[in-house]
Amino acid sequence: VNQVRTRNPRGQGARLRDEIVDAAMALLEESGREESITLRAVARRAGITAPSIYAHFEDRDAILAAVIDAAFYELIDALTAAIDGIEDPVERLHTGCHAYLGFAVERPHRYRVMFGRDRDPESAIVAPAVPAGKLTGLEAFQILVDSIRGCAEAGRSDSVDPFADAAVLWSAMHGFAGLQQSLEHFPWPDRVQMEHAIIDRLARVRD
Amino acid sequence: VNQVRTRNPRGQGARLRDEIVDAAMALLEESGREESITLRAVARRAGITAPSIYAHFEDRDAILAAVIDAAFYELIDALTAAIDGIEDPVERLHTGCHAYLGFAVERPHRYRVMFGRDRDPESAIVAPAVPAGKLTGLEAFQILVDSIRGCAEAGRSDSVDPFADAAVLWSAMHGFAGLQQSLEHFPWPDRVQMEHAIIDRLARVRD
DNA sequence: TGTACATCAGTGAACGCGCGTTCACTGATGTAC
DNA sequence: TGTACATCAGTGAACGCGCGTTCACTGATGTAC
Numbered sequence: 001v002n003q004v005r006t007r008n009p010r011g012q013g014a015r016l017r018d019e020i021v022d023a024a025m026a027l028l029e030e031s032g033r034e035e036s037i038t039l040r041a042v043a044r045r046a047g048i049t050a051p052s053i054y055a056h057f058e059d060r061d062a063i064l065a066a067v068i069d070a071a072f073y074e075l076i077d078a079l080t081a082a083i084d085g086i087e088d089p090v091e092r093l094h095t096g097c098h099a100y101l102g103f104a105v106e107r108p109h110r111y112r113v114m115f116g117r118d119r120d121p122e123s124a125i126v127a128p129a130v131p132a133g134k135l136t137g138l139e140a141f142q143i144l145v146d147s148i149r150g151c152a153e154a155g156r157s158d159s160v161d162p163f164a165d166a167a168v169l170w171s172a173m174h175g176f177a178g179l180q181q182s183l184e185h186f187p188w189p190d191r192v193q194m195e196h197a198i199i200d201r202l203a204r205v206r207d
Numbered sequence: 208v209n210q211v212r213t214r215n216p217r218g219q220g221a222r223l224r225d226e227i228v229d230a231a232m233a234l235l236e237e238s239g240r241e242e243s244i245t246l247r248a249v250a251r252r253a254g255i256t257a258p259s260i261y262a263h264f265e266d267r268d269a270i271l272a273a274v275i276d277a278a279f280y281e282l283i284d285a286l287t288a289a290i291d292g293i294e295d296p297v298e299r300l301h302t303g304c305h306a307y308l309g310f311a312v313e314r315p316h317r318y319r320v321m322f323g324r325d326r327d328p329e330s331a332i333v334a335p336a337v338p339a340g341k342l343t344g345l346e347a348f349q350i351l352v353d354s355i356r357g358c359a360e361a362g363r364s365d366s367v368d369p370f371a372d373a374a375v376l377w378s379a380m381h382g383f384a385g386l387q388q389s390l391e392h393f394p395w396p397d398r399v400q401m402e403h404a405i406i407d408r409l410a411r412v413r414d
Numbered sequence: 415t416g417t418a419c420a421t422c423a424g425t426g427a428a429c430g431c432g433c434g435t436t437c438a439c440t441g442a443t444g445t446a447c
Numbered sequence: 448t449g450t451a452c453a454t455c456a457g458t459g460a461a462c463g464c465g466c467g468t469t470c471a472c473t474g475a476t477g478t479a480c
Contacts, residue, residue: 007423007424007475008423008424009423009476009477010421010422010423010475010476010477012423013422013423013424016423016424035242038465038466038467039466039467039468040465040466040467041465041466048423048424048425049424049425049426050466050467050468051424051425051426051468051469051470052423052424052425054468054469055422055423055424059467059468060466060467060468112323115385115386115389115390116319116323116389117389138393161396163396164396164397164400164401164404165404167393167395167396167401168379168383168401168404168405170382170386171379171382171383171386171387171401171405172375172378172379172382172383172405172409173382174382174385174386175377175378175379175380175381175382175383175384175385175386176375176378176379176382177382178322178378178381178382178385179322179377179378179381179382180378182322182323182324183322186345186374188374189368189370189371189374190371193371194371194374194375194378197371197372197375197409198375198378198379198409201408201409201411202379202404202405202408202409204408214442214456214457215456215457216443216444216456217442217443217444217454217455217456219456220455220456220457223456223457245432245433245434246433246434246435247432247433247434248432248433255456255457255458256457256458256459257433257434257435258435258436258437258457258458258459259456259457259458261435261436262455262456262457266434266435267433267434267435416480417479417480418478418479418480419477419478419479419480420476420477420478420479421475421476421477421478422474422475422476422477423473423474423475423476424472424473424474424475425471425472425473425474426470426471426472426473427469427470427471427472428468428469428470429467429468429469429470430466430467430468431465431466431467432464432465432466433463433464433465433466434462434463434464435461435462435463436460436461436462437459437460437461437462438458438459438460439457439458439459439460440456440457440458440459441455441456441457441458442454442455442456442457443453443454443455443456444452444453444454444455445451445452445453445454446450446451446452446453447449447450447451447452
């Protein structure tokens with residue numbers, strides 16, 4: 001469905017860039033399929049003609065890359081907001097992990113695309129050109145590491161290598177989110193207990 | 208590249224079905240992209256014309272489904288072969304998990320496609336129409352459950368709910384395999400230790 | 415205040431391509447008589 | 448043993464479609480004089 005769109009005033013052409021990314025996100029969220037983010041479909045959705053996109057993105061792939069970056073910033077913002085102000089280290093750990101899984105469950109298509117392909121080493125999660133005020137993926141991961149270290153220092157965890165334990169825990173949460181999406185019809189045990197088991201055992205939280 | 212192909216003798220037309228699946232698998236393994244399994248590309252690869260495929264598959268999607276089924280049987284065969292004859296329950300558990308991760312690492316594209324989309328409830332992993340002699344996905348999962356139960360019964364694991372622990376362990380292995388593929392450039396700690404930590408902590412193997 | 419002009423956010427038509435799918439067919443081979 | 452015929456594993460040409468990308472352009476708006 002084409003939208004009526006009034007063109008941006010001079011000097012504000014860059015606004016269209018955001019509108020394009022939003023349109024691409026919306027297409028992904030509706031269809032669940034990365035392939036439905038076509039240049040032409042994005043243009044239709046944004047209410048512009050296809051060639052207009054080239055003023056803002058080099059090619060179709062650049063749109064997808066922008067979608068992935070935006071999704072990463074969304075996730076990282078959700079995580080930092082969730083744990084903000086929580087003092088108890090174990091609660092901080094649980095809340096952060098729960099927010100991570102919440103994002104994966106509530107925005108399954110976004111989440112899948114974020115991790116669905118080999119990403120460029122320069123990309124958001126590892127060493128991107130990050131906009132001011134945004135965290136790198138590595139910095140976000142560091143929050144998890146610090147969280148586990150906090151538990152250990154408070155005597156609430158037996159972790160002796162918080163970085164390694166965080167890597168293991170992240171991997172496990174990633175798989176927990178992913179498998180449940182892939183296998184909705186598997187006779188999963190209680191999700192809450194699974195989540196607890198993964199966090200407590202892998203972060204070595206004391207009983 | 209087109210192959211020279213001699214047509215199958217009468218009554219053996221069904222052979223082409225396997226050749227088509229093999230061709231699709233080869234395309235996937237080479238490009239790593241599910242989208243490169245197009246009906247026409249598969250036909251070219253198999254050395255036949257595109258319409259010939261319709262004698263064996265209803266549409267393009269049916270080819271992909273057959274690829275996924277074949278990949279599942281490959282994985283399950285690899286698992287059962289790996290643990291065959293191993294008596295020690297902890298060794299059995301470790302070997303089985305190691306074989307699972309080995310498949311995911313060595314055949315990353317196959318593995319990704321297997322779990323990359325919402326699968327039909329009727330499909331291989333849960334309740335497929337399984338060829339004789341092949342295990343269901345659920346039956347394969349049961350091997351992991353039994354493996355953990357074996358450890359517990361031998362006093363080598365503290366698991367009190369082998370099914371739930373198996374589900375958690377499987378999820379974690381799935382994520383471990385997937386994240387490493389997605390984030391090759393992440394500064395992962397030692398993989399062997401990570402694997403051990405995941406298995407031992409989630410299956411509650413005693414130190 | 416008025417006007418010429420540069421800027422720039424877009425448009426519209428066209429291109430070649432590979433795709434999935436359809437249709438009518440061909441030609442080798444086994445079988446019935 | 449010879450031949451007509453049914454079977455069936457494929458072929459070849461064609462279709463309409465949406466795609467990414469290119470090109471030359473338009474027309475509103477701010478700015479210089």
